[in-house]
Amino acid sequence: MEILIPNRLSILGHPQRLAVFRLLMRRYPDRVPATELAQALGLKPNTLSTYVNALMHAGLLTQERVGTSLRYAIHMEAARETIDYLIIDCCRGRPEICSPDLYPTPLGETAMSARKFNVLFICTGNSARSIFAESILRDMAGDRFVAYSAGTKPRSELNPFSLQVLEQKGHDVSVLRSKNISEFQGSGAPKFDFVFTVCNQAANEECPSWQGQPVTAHWGLPDPVKVEGSDAEKNLAFHQAYGALRNRMTGFTNLPMASLDRMSLQKAVDDLGQSQKEGPAT
Template sequence: MYGVSVTRKYKVLFLCRENSARSIIAEALLRELAGHRFDAFSAGPEPAARVHPIAIAQLRPGISDLGALSPKSWLEFTGEWAPRMDLVIALDASVAGHHAPLFPGEPALCNWTFSDPLADGMPEPERVRLFEKVFWQIVRQISTFIELPQYATARETAASVGSSVCVSDAL
């Protein structure tokens, strides 16, 4: 292929407890907005049986492949056969840092903490509003993340970025 620049795709794994809402939303958005530069995955320690219907409703208008989304155990990403992640992003405190397993490839780890729209005891109208709020927070976070200069350059810079890959979640 002449005249085409072939660059490596970065592998990003998003984590949240049930892998049915926040991490699924982040995976879908990164894949849709920058799938040519990133391979996006999501998982959690206690995967739900299905993607939460409100998460699907939030994604439906702009995500082309909703069928590819499903809750997965983070153990699927820990074996020798697992893809080597460049970055693992925890989307809630219960899976951050020392709670997460070791992932092959020594990926950078960071936290983007968002409210849990699946919290118990929340009335349905409030839950829907929180889903929408969290969805747009994740959109802003992903949009900022994909604009980071290290992801437009060679792999050597990815190893040196450290905590700068962890865009502040205070957007």
């Protein structure tokens, strides 16, 4: 493995190959179509092909063909081997010295205190999915969590179908507004324990690192705003997105936070992101 690791590090030393790797890490465990990767990174298809082939040769990516589409995902075992090699060899097994910010107080210890967990949900427009998630968590477990939402390119107004669904479900919509992610990146912003992306486009975008190294996960769902057709068809799509997020939020709030270490908690929220993609249209 010692021969293979330097080769992986050399492959990742190329800025655009590293960009592909980082995007797929943000989307893990999704398998992302090559066309989506190329569009998100502004690469020509043949250029992307060169980069992913190099990363696959180094063992860092896996490939799957779905119909005529090639899809890529991180080979997590190989990624962990590479990172572990750096920590064990370069840091002499003392990761808290090399990267102390990666080792904050365990969430289990925090859970024993009276402080609530801060959770941020991110999508592009902050007009539907992230607003749903914020509202659901606030009403479902507001005694344990403080819920926020934001958009990378927020719309000026919340989607009227979103508001209709939330009102039908009994949520208070007067406290909601569309917000830019920049509101939560300044010195006075809340320190987040969890950050979730709920749309693929937001996860594809490069965002600054969050202070305190929160647990992050990608909970991508189809965008109900993009559904075309009658008002009944659009309304159904919004209800399905709401149902899927409510299901995931139920699983999230039922996690035994105090007894899970960080790795177990990360796996749990990743698994929730792969659960039911659509909820019941109730």
